[in-house]
Amino acid sequence: MSWITNFLTSSIGRKLIMSLTGLFLIQFLLVHLIGNLQLLVDDGGEKFNLYAQFMTTNPVIKATSFLLYGGILLHIVQGLLIWKQNSGSRNTRYAVSKNPNVSFSSKYMGWLGTIILVFLILHLWQFWFKMKFGTVAPIDYNEGTGPVKDLYTLVSVAFKNPLYVIAYVIGMIVIGLHLKHGFQSSFQTLGLNHKKYTPLIKGLGLIYSILVPLGFAIIPIYFYLFR
Numbered sequence: 001m002s003w004i005t006n007f008l009t010s011s012i013g014r015k016l017i018m019s020l021t022g023l024f025l026i027q028f029l030l031v032h033l034i035g036n037l038q039l040l041v042d043d044g045g046e047k048f049n050l051y052a053q054f055m056t057t058n059p060v061i062k063a064t065s066f067l068l069y070g071g072i073l074l075h076i077v078q079g080l081l082i083w084k085q086n087s088g089s090r091n092t093r094y095a096v097s098k099n100p101n102v103s104f105s106s107k108y109m110g111w112l113g114t115i116i117l118v119f120l121i122l123h124l125w126q127f128w129f130k131m132k133f134g135t136v137a138p139i140d141y142n143e144g145t146g147p148v149k150d151l152y153t154l155v156s157v158a159f160k161n162p163l164y165v166i167a168y169v170i171g172m173i174v175i176g177l178h179l180k181h182g183f184q185s186s187f188q189t190l191g192l193n194h195k196k197y198t199p200l201i202k203g204l205g206l207i208y209s210i211l212v213p214l215g216f217a218i219i220p221i222y223f224y225l226f227r
């Protein structure tokens, strides 16, 4: 079994874990965004609250959530280890800083990731923690589900605070920059390097890293201005 430990702690093993957990988190973000866009439906939160109730009580989705928590933790720990390893090696640092082709995103992945971690702690405390362990008022839509947690009001009250709106918009810009490099880099680590497909993956990554953060950023701005 020690070859597994050796592989997972080797630099290629660490990059592989970063790539696989990164791709998993990329698909989570898209699903999370599609679900959250229901907050923009003008129905007093019914669609969103019923959706959130389903997502947090369905046994299959609940089981996937544990994969998600594990994926986030692994991504953070491995990311910090790779960052430490790179900044400890003078050669790597020299190579990175002297190479004019290294983009801003790629150069500052560690810092961008750290800002995202701060955002995530704020975000989970604000919504997830309050939903799981706090007292979110129940609401009954007479849809046969019984009373469900009114997360819509929790979100709507939070985004009346301009400081949260600014924090979310900054958070989304940082996530966009992190994704810009992370998206194509995950495919590269998996060995998907091809004359024809690499530019396609880069293009897709760029579109994803603009549209997904933009979709998220619209939500707090919309609530602040129109709700």
Ligand code: HEM
Residues within 6 Å of the ligand: 032, 036, 052, 055, 056, 065, 068, 116, 120, 123, 127, 128, 131, 151, 155, 168, 175, 216, 217, 219, 220
């Ligand atoms: C405007 C933007 C966002 C809104 C309104 C929002 C809203 C919410 C809400 C209401 C919850 C608790 C209910 C649930 O679990 O579905 C939640 C959970 C969560 N959010 Fe967000 N979110 C936003 C952006 C993000 C972003 C950008 C990330 C990642 C960087 C993220 C990561 C998470 C995670 C990991 C959970 C816990 C999921 C689980 O327990 O399965 N969210 N979010």
